[in-house]
Amino acid sequence: MEYMDIKVKFIKGFADKTRLEILETIKNEEKTVQQIVDAIKGNQSNVSQHLACLKGCGIVTARQEGKFIHYRLLDEHIKSLLEMFDTVLGDVKQQVAACDKNEKCLCGRGAYKCLTKRKKISL
Amino acid sequence: MEYMDIKVKFIKGFADKTRLEILETIKNEEKTVQQIVDAIKGNQSNVSQHLACLKGCGIVTARQEGKFIHYRLLDEHIKSLLEMFDTVLGDVKQQVAACDKNEKCLCGRGAYKCLTKRKKISL
DNA sequence: CCCTCACATTAGTGATCTATAATATGACTA
DNA sequence: TAGTCATATTATAGATCACTAATGTGAGGG
Numbered sequence: 001m002e003y004m005d006i007k008v009k010f011i012k013g014f015a016d017k018t019r020l021e022i023l024e025t026i027k028n029e030e031k032t033v034q035q036i037v038d039a040i041k042g043n044q045s046n047v048s049q050h051l052a053c054l055k056g057c058g059i060v061t062a063r064q065e066g067k068f069i070h071y072r073l074l075d076e077h078i079k080s081l082l083e084m085f086d087t088v089l090g091d092v093k094q095q096v097a098a099c100d101k102n103e104k105c106l107c108g109r110g111a112y113k114c115l116t117k118r119k120k121i122s123l
Numbered sequence: 124m125e126y127m128d129i130k131v132k133f134i135k136g137f138a139d140k141t142r143l144e145i146l147e148t149i150k151n152e153e154k155t156v157q158q159i160v161d162a163i164k165g166n167q168s169n170v171s172q173h174l175a176c177l178k179g180c181g182i183v184t185a186r187q188e189g190k191f192i193h194y195r196l197l198d199e200h201i202k203s204l205l206e207m208f209d210t211v212l213g214d215v216k217q218q219v220a221a222c223d224k225n226e227k228c229l230c231g232r233g234a235y236k237c238l239t240k241r242k243k244i245s246l
Numbered sequence: 247c248c249c250t251c252a253c254a255t256t257a258g259t260g261a262t263c264t265a266t267a268a269t270a271t272g273a274c275t276a
Numbered sequence: 277t278a279g280t281c282a283t284a285t286t287a288t289a290g291a292t293c294a295c296t297a298a299t300g301t302g303a304g305g306g
Contacts, residue, residue, distance in 0.1 A: 006219045007212055008140045015138040016294080017131045033253060046295060048254055058215035067252050067303045074218075077211040084207055088200040089130055092181035095197075096129045099179040139264080156283060169265060171284055190273045190282050 013057030014085070018042065019050050023073070023082060026060065030072035136180030137208070141165065142173050146196070146205060149183065153195035 014020065018040070025031060025039040037047045051071055054060040059078055063070045073079055089096075137143065141163070148154060148162045160170045174194055177183040182201055186193045196202055212219075 001220050003212075003216075004140055004143060006216055007143060007208060008138060010212055010215065010219050011134065011143075011208065012138040012293095015131060015135045017127055018294085020127060020130060020134075034251095043296075044253070045255085045297075048252095049294080052254080056219070058219040064303095069253065075214060077214055081207055081211050084204055085130060085134065088204050089126075089133055091198060091200055092133065093126075093129055095181040096133050096179070097124050099181075135263095141264085157281095166266075167283070168267075168285085171282095172264085175284080187273095192283065 010057050010059070013054055013059045014081075016050070018046065019054055022047065022050055022054065022071075023059070026072055027079060027082060030063070030070040032068045032070055036071065133180050133182070136177055136182045137204075139173070141169065142177055145170065145173055145177065145194075146182070146201075149195055150202060150205060153186070153193040155191045155193055157191075159194065 014023070021040040021042075022036055025036050031039070033044070033048060033051065036042070036051070037044050040047070051060065051062075054071075055062060059074055060071050061074045063072070073082075137146070144163045144165075145159055148159050154162070156167070156171060156174065159165070159174070160167050163170070174183065174185070177194075178185060182197055183194050184197045186195070196205075
């Protein structure tokens with residue numbers, strides 16, 4: 001597996017609302033699955049799947065203790081990265097939000113709704 | 124639009140191989156669309172769409188000069204973030220790659236291939 | 247052992263994203 | 277102003293992802 005593919009997979013781990021909520025929840029201390037489910041008002045199966053994803057992406061790690069399983073961030077770097085997202089978003093927030101008056105902004109048809117119409121600019 | 128949704132959209136901007144390649148290409152200096160297309164051996168339409176995406180996600184910005192359009196990273200924070208991805212991946216690489224012997228690792232059916240089978244651990 | 251709890255797994259479906267091909271648009275040039 | 281170049285846009289089909297519901301599995305307690 002190429003480096004680039006690993007990188008994409010890792011980043012995709014963060015690219016989901018539910019997963020970001022989970023990470024927010026365990027950012028400072030480990031939590032059991034049920035605690036996470038309650039915290040984000042999610043459903044057990046769904047949360048469990050996202051936790052598996054986060055684990056597979058190298059973002060969290062798990063520790064079993066009796067019948068409970070405690071999840072936490074893999075290491076401090078992950079926490080820094082989460083904080084960095086917020087920092088950078090500070091700058092960019094308006095911009096990102098603005099383009100989203102018209103829904104999504106990724107590839108495919110959605111993307112173009114974000115573009116301001118091309119203007120005549122001649123230099 | 125909620126903060127969390129903005130954050131997801133922003134991060135999704137990075138969560139694609141083609142887009143990461145584009146960013147790599149313009150990491151240190153601005154490039155025209157055609158230069159980017161050549162650099163990543165992509166196709167014009169596809170690259171153009173990804174650039175629109177990156178722009179809408181607040182990751183790059185564009186500058187027109189005659190019939191050329193030059194793209195570059197929005198600001199230094201974005202560059203730092205890109206570098207941070209690599210730093211963090213340094214730690215995590217093996218882990219992420221390992222789980223991917225069996226293909227993908229995100230939500231849905233793919234996710235579980237990553238999990239090591241539950242072992243009997245009793246404490 | 248049987249039961250329950252905490253959690254993982256699977257299957258199925260709908261939603262979202264990506265790539266390709268075709269076409270459109272603005273800018274420069276002859 | 278007709279043509280060409282650089283880039284954007286649209287449509288569409290296929291791939292990938294996320295949610296729900298149902299079921300499976302290991303751990304601990306009676």
